[in-house]
Amino acid sequence: MGKEMNYGEESLRLHSQWQGKIEVVAAVPVSNKEDLSLAYTPGVLSPVLKYRRIPRGPMILPGAITCVQ
Numbered sequence: 001m002g003k004e005m006n007y008g009e010e011s012l013r014l015h016s017q018w019q020g021k022i023e024v025v026a027a028v029p030v031s032n033k034e035d036l037s038l039a040y041t042p043g044v045l046s047p048v049l050k051y052r053r054i055p056r057g058p059m060i061l062p063g064a065i066t067c068v069q
Helices: 007-018 033-039 045-051
Strands: none
Touching: none
């Protein structure tokens, strides 16, 4: 059998080589501070407040399936 990979060492090597490993990209056009505010904070707060008291409310929000939980 071959040598087992050391995931910690390989991860550090690739992190250095790739200058990071994960990129966050907006799913909507964001060209200024106002766009970002509507797409993120405080734009995220209004839907959260609206649906937080409804059982399974967050699951009816558009995009709930693509959220990292």
